Amino acid sequence: MRFVDILFLIGFWGIWIAVLCWAFLALGAFRCMREARAAYRRFVNLARADWPRVSILVPAHNEAEVIEPTVRAIAALDYPSDQVEILVCNDGSTDRTAEILERLRLEFSSLTPIHIPPGQGGQGKSRALNIGLRHATGEIIAVYDADNTPEPLSLRALVDALLSDPSLAAAVGKVRTRNRRASWLTRFINIEGIVHQWVFQGGRWRWFRLAMLSGTNYAIRARHLIAMGGYDEHSLVDDTEMTLRLVIAGGRICWVPYAVTWEQEPERFRVWLRQRVRWARGNIYVCWKFAPAALLYPYPIGLELLSLLLTAVVLLPALVASDAVFTLGRIGVATSTVPGPFLYLWGVAYAVYVTTVCLTVRIEEPAPGNYLLGALSYFTYAQLFLLVSTVAIYETARDVLLRRPAQWVKTPRTREPVQLDGAPGSHRL
Helix, strand or coil: CCHHHHHHHHHHHHHHHHHHHHHHHHHHHHHHHHHHHHHHHHHHCCCCCCCCCEEEEEEECCCCCCHHHHHHHHHCCCCCHHHEEEEEEEECCCCCHHHHHHHHHHHCCCEEEEEECCCCCCCCHHHHHHHHHHHCCCCEEEECCCCEEECCCHHHHHHHHHHHCCCEEEEEEEEEECCCCCCHHHHHHHHHHHHHHHHHHHHHHHHHCCCCCCCCCEEEEHHHHHHCCCCCCCCCCHHHHHHHHHHHCCCEEEEEEEEEEEECCCCCHHHHHHHHHHHHHHHHHHHHHHHHHHHHCHHHHHHHHHHHHHHHHHHHHHHHHHHHHHHHHHCCCCCCCCCCCHHHHHHHHHHHHHHHHHHHHHHHCCCHHHHHHHHHHCCCCCCHHHHHHHHHHHHHHHHHHHCCCCCCCCCCCCCCCCCCCCCCCCCCC
16 A cells, blocks of 8 residues: 555544544533533522632733733622632732732732742742642632633532532533634634533533543632642643542542633734643643553543543544645645545545534534634644644653753733623523
8 A cells, every 4th residue: 555545544534533523522512501501500599508618729920911800800709708718829920910919909808919939930830829729728729810701600600519519529610712803813712612612521521421620710629639739830731630630539520611711812823822832742741641540540541531632643643644645636746546435525524523613613602703713624723733733742852852841831911901802691501
């Protein structure tokens, strides 16, 4: 068999495996949506008097552009005020973050800034969270990023999920794109976020009762965090690493789609690339760290890692192979001679991909433009992850050879108008 034929088959089967897995999870997402509607009706009609104390950790490094609206949104959460403390870990900021926090401390009695001196901070989100954890007094720890606008009921919904099921160690909510209309890039990120939330969170929760912590908008029992020694400061993805460690320790995580926060996404390509490379490098570290555990525990650790590897090990090589075959054919170097109606089947695979994207978009934000972007994303936005993976693999290999630790790369923020796009309450269930 010729090399171009091997590439063709890799591309064909890799794409089909990925889209079928996503389609299966998307079916679960619709069932999850129906369950979530029933759970939401129970939640909003429930009166509790036993709300536990919650410590909200907010890691902040040079967040002057966004920290004030974030603190105000967190302070406005619909949760008993005497049972909440807001610990903002000012991680060695060199901008006006400290000044803004000190001014807000006079306004909100629940706010306690924790100032890490410049020169000692900026060493990563996990370290900032660990410092905040040392000051926390709540039996529940909630985490929000410094660019978040949580909806008023989000914290109450997360804590209610934990109180309703004592076997749960953590509950994670939904994350939406606040500045989704800022650029074409943020519009695609918005589509990606919707699909990820419902397919990889909702679908996996419905079929396998598995969910993964996101970097923000989650609540976890403090005793679990303390028992595990806090966050891994070598990891670039604190959420994924903590998820797997928590599951190994016997903890369960549930997804609560009506606990919603809105966050700011990168509006420029270079900022987006550095953020996604950091995530990809973090996932490489996590897969390497937990590979032995995946062999011992195929469920759930192996299944959790499989969801991470589906894109990196199956879809992305398939996209590379597919693009290579297309390019070789167009320039007349070589064409595949594998017999079969592969062009037709490729079209069917693309149709399944688009249908999966559009069905999940319909759950959350059924605007005509979003359906069009979903159809275009395969040829445009999805292809960018080839560059992300290439850079991540190169940088990881370079640092391993040079024996130096991975460096945390801060995602710059952008000042937004007072009337924020994607105002709380505009999501769907």
